[in-house]
Amino acid sequence: MANIPLHFSCTVEDGLGVKRSTDVYQSPPDTTTLAQVVAAMGTWLSDLDASTDGAIVADQVRIIPALPGGLKSATGATWGRSRNMLPGVLRYSSAGTSKAWSSVIPALAAACIVAGKPDVHGATLGTYSTLLTTGSNGYTNPNGQALAALESGIIGERKSRKQLQASSRAV
């Protein structure tokens, strides 16, 4: 049994409409259920509420486990050539809406690009899409509507000018 770090935060609003956040940290055993986590945060919010004259208007729990093993590290030629500004954008239909939702994959792998387009029918992107559209996995759009099927994919461009200017290039 391991302990998992948690971060509880909330936003407090005062009588002038000024908002500020405050937070606490927990490290409970990994056998704790999400219901217990939410209940624990509720207890903290109740005790905090009694100590402040402001009103708590929002809350959030962040679960921060260690990185799982087996992921690639920030080394090697393939990683050295990766670019976050060239994301893959995969478009999914969702249950109960005609509006599509897109999953953005930063630094899309060169191996997932065929003829200048995302290889949506290839094994790798196919595995990712199967994970997101298999109902029992629980994936949704931001409105809580279950993802149904992959519709299309494109390669986008998202500039990070400040970061790029700060990165170490010899001029």
Add this chain to the structure above:
Amino acid sequence: MTNLEVQYRGELVDGLGVHGDMLSYLSLPDTATLAQTSSALGVWAAAVDGCVDGAFTGVSAVIVPPLPGGLKSATGATWLDSRMQQTGIIDFSATGTSRRYGQALPSFSNAAISGGQFDISNAAVQALISLLLNPTGYFTNAEKQSLEAALDALLSFRKRAYLATRSYVL
């Protein structure tokens, strides 16, 4: 059993040192354990890892539950008088470090101020301290070190001047 809205977040860095984020959304039953949630997050990260040439630097799962019942609402004379700048700070010791951890309490209640000072004997403050120090609550500092004891407290002021000026009628 209720379903909770969850966000999986991944932080990635590319070969130029540029950082980016990856988000997916889920609806998970609240009976799921932290172990199960972490495991599912790992499966997601592994699937994403195959699709990217960037490297993960961190993962997290974010839950935004509804606010619990019984909290005060943004109405009434006491709330109108509240000021975010008035901040109470309780200092705690933590296991394995000589450094203190300060818990900030924004718009600190006037009811917990006595003689112009933070009244650490105030019942609401004592209830909060007891909660944070309860071993079964697992509260820690930001470095995952368990909180040991409340050392002292002070009344401070954290200005939010640019927000405050919006709310004045000129």
